[in-house]
Amino acid sequence: MQTIKFPDKATWNTLLQRPVMDTTALEAKVEAILRDVQENGDQVVKKYAAEFDKVQLTDLEVKPEAFAAAEAALEPALKAAIRQAARNITTFHKAQQEKPQIIETMPGVQCWRKPVGIEKVGLYIPGGSAPLFSTILMLGIPATIAGCKEIVLCTPSLHPAILYTAQLVGISRVFTIGGVQAIGAMAYGTETVPRVYKIFGPGNQYVTCAKQLVNKRGVAIDMPAGPSEVAVLADESCVPAFVAADLLSQAEHGPDSQVVLVTTSEKVLADVEKALQAQLDKLPRKSIATAALDNSKMILVQDIDTAMEMLNTYAPEHLILACRNELNVADKVTNAGSVFLGNYTPESAGDYASGTNHTLPTNGYATAYSGVSLDSFVKKITFQQITPQGLQQIGPTIEAMAAAEGLDAHKNAVTVRLQSNN
C-alpha cells in the first residue's frame, strides 16, 4: 500500500480518485446481443451460452427436482448458517415496512402513500470462482417481504448453495442463463423467461453495460456498479491485526478492489502494514489481494475530524470506524453505503449475516445513492381524496396557481366542480 502523510486538502480528490470504469467501448457489442435476444428469444440465449460460457443448454429453467437434490447435497452446517443469516436479514428488512398513514393536509383534504411491491423483479447472480449465494439472500429476502409476485433468478451457476438459497427465500423461477443474454432475457422476456420491471445484482463489465443499456430503455436497475471498496478510520484504540484483516477481506474481491486506511496514528500505520504482510502470506487469494493493495492507500491525518471530512469526500461503499467514541464519529458520516462501528464489527458481518444489505453504492455513488433495501422493491404510490367541502377550501389556491402558470384547463377542473358544488 502507498503511504501518504498529512496530504493537503487540495490533493484529496486526486489522492482518492478511483480508476475510471468506462463501458462505452463495449456498448456496440452488448447492444447487438441485447437486440438479438429481444428479437429471437430462447434460441439465441442458447447460442450465446454455447459461444461465451461453453455450455450446451437444453432447458433454460431449473427443474423442481434440482432443488431437492441441492438441499440434500449441502452440508447441514452451511444450511444452518444460511438460515441464520436469512433470519437476521429478514428481521432487519421487515422493520423497514411502512404502514400507510393518512395525512389531512387541510380540512377535507386527505393524502397518503402506500408501498406496493414491484410485480416482477429479476435477480442476476454471476458465475465464476465463488458461488455468491449470499447475494440471493440480500436480494430475494426484501423482494419477498415487499410482496413482489414474480421473482426471477438468472445465474450460470447451479451450485447447490445457489439453489438451496433460492428456494429458501422464495424465488419463483430459476434460469441457468448468464451474461448479457440473461439481462436481455429478463428485460425483454423470451418464450421461457418472463419480462421483469427491475433488474438487480452484480456482474462483470459486460453485465454492467447491459444493465445500463436496458435501463436507458425503461427497465429499472438497482444502482450503477463499480468495484467493491472499504475504508477504515483507525486511531490508536484499534487492533492493527483486525484492521489488516478487514483491508484484506476487501482486497481479495478482485485486483480492482479499493482499500483505504485513514488513521490519526503513525504507530497504527506501521503496525497495520506489518499485520498485512503477516496475514497476506496465508491467503489462498494472495495474488488478487496483492494486486488490489498495490493500488491502495494508507493515509495519516492530523485528527479524527480531518479523517471524517476526507472520508465523506471519498464516500466509501463500506466504512469501518475503529476508533474511540465511534457513535459520535458515526454521527458525522454523511457519505457512505454501510458503516461498521468498533473493533468487533468486521465488514464481513454485513457482507453475510448481521442483517444489513450488502448491495451498496460503490465508486462514490454513496453521495447520492442508498444501498438496496425494502424500498428498492416497492413503489410508493400516493393517494388523495378531497371532500366537496375540502375542495371549497383548497380550490381557490389551485385556481390561482393554475391561472398563473397559464394552464386554464387545470383551473377549470376545479371551477367546474366548485360551481356544481353549491
Place this chain on the structure above:
Amino acid sequence: MQTIKFPDKATWNTLLQRPVMDTTALEAKVEAILRDVQENGDQVVKKYAAEFDKVQLTDLEVKPEAFAAAEAALEPALKAAIRQAARNITTFHKAQQEKPQIIETMPGVQCWRKPVGIEKVGLYIPGGSAPLFSTILMLGIPATIAGCKEIVLCTPSLHPAILYTAQLVGISRVFTIGGVQAIGAMAYGTETVPRVYKIFGPGNQYVTCAKQLVNKRGVAIDMPAGPSEVAVLADESCVPAFVAADLLSQAEHGPDSQVVLVTTSEKVLADVEKALQAQLDKLPRKSIATAALDNSKMILVQDIDTAMEMLNTYAPEHLILACRNELNVADKVTNAGSVFLGNYTPESAGDYASGTNHTLPTNGYATAYSGVSLDSFVKKITFQQITPQGLQQIGPTIEAMAAAEGLDAHKNAVTVRLQSNN
C-alpha cells in the same frame, strides 16, 4: 378521442401503447455540449445561452435584490396561494421523515439505518410559455426537509413567481441558465455553478437526453422522463363534466400528452364526449388539447375489475377513480404514480396543492418507479455494531458462509477477532 368497445385482452398492450420517445439521435449533439461545458465552464454556458436562448448573459447567478423585487411585483393573492400550497406540501412530506430505529437482529448485533440528506442537489425548471413555479415547491420543499445543504436551481425563466417560490422554499442559489448547458453546469460544476450529486426536474427532449447522459457517468437523476398522462376510471356514478375537465387538464400540457378514459358505462362514454366538446371550445390552449385528444382513447369495458386490470397494465402517471366504492377500487391499484379518489379530487389538486408530489413516473415507469418524495433527497445509510459477545454468536455463521463462497480473508476477519476474544 378514439372509442374502443370491449377490446380483447390480447390487444391491450397495443391499444395502450405510448409513442416511443427515443433521444438516441440527439445524443452526439447533447454530448458535445456537455463536454464543452465540462471543459470550458461559464464561458461556453454563456455562448450556448446566446446561441440557443438568444440571451446575452452577463451574470449567471441571480442577485439577492432580484428576489425582493419579485416579491414586490407578485400579486398578494398568488403569493397567498403559493404559501398555502407550500404548507400542504410541507405537511405531507414532513410525515415521510423516518427516525433511526435500532434493530437487534441477534443478541449483541445491532443494526439501524439513518436518512442523511444528499449534500448538493440541483433543480431544473424549463422556460417556455408557463413559468412552472409549482415544480419548485415540489422539489425544493422535500430537499429542504431532507436537509440538503446546497440546493441549486437553474432556469432560463426569471418570472417573479419563480423567484418568489425559490426564496420561499429555501433554494440556496438560482442561476439563469437553461437547456443542456444547465444540466452540464450542475453535473460537472463551473467557475460559478457548484457541482451537484443529483439533478431533478422536467425539460424538453434535449434536457431529458442530457440528464440520461450525465446519469450514465454517475450523477443521479430523479427518474426517466416522458410525456405527462392521465387515466380516468369512471362508472355511471361519475359526473361527465368533471371527467371531461380532468381529461382536458391533461391534454392541454402538450400535443404528446396521453389521455385515457376507461369506463363501464356506454352512457358515460357518450356524455363525456359531449362535455369534452363543450369545454374544449372555451380553452385558450384549445389547439394543443385537440392534438393530444386525437391520440387519446376512450375504452368501454365489462366491469370495474377488468378496468382496473387494464389500468394496472397501462401503469398511468395519474389515475382518477370516479366510481363507486373508490376506496375498495384503490386497493386494487398496483401500478400508478398518484391516485385521485372520487368526484371531488381533480388531478390539478395534486398538481398544485393537495400535498402529494407532482413529479411522477410517466411512460409506464410506474411499474417500477415511485414519484419524487422525501426519499428522493436522502441516502439511507446503514450502520451496525457488534459486541465481542455478539460476534461469538454470529461469527460461526459468517465463517461458514465466507468459506463456502471461497472468500477466506472474509472468514479470517472474523476468526482473528474470535481468537483474540477469549
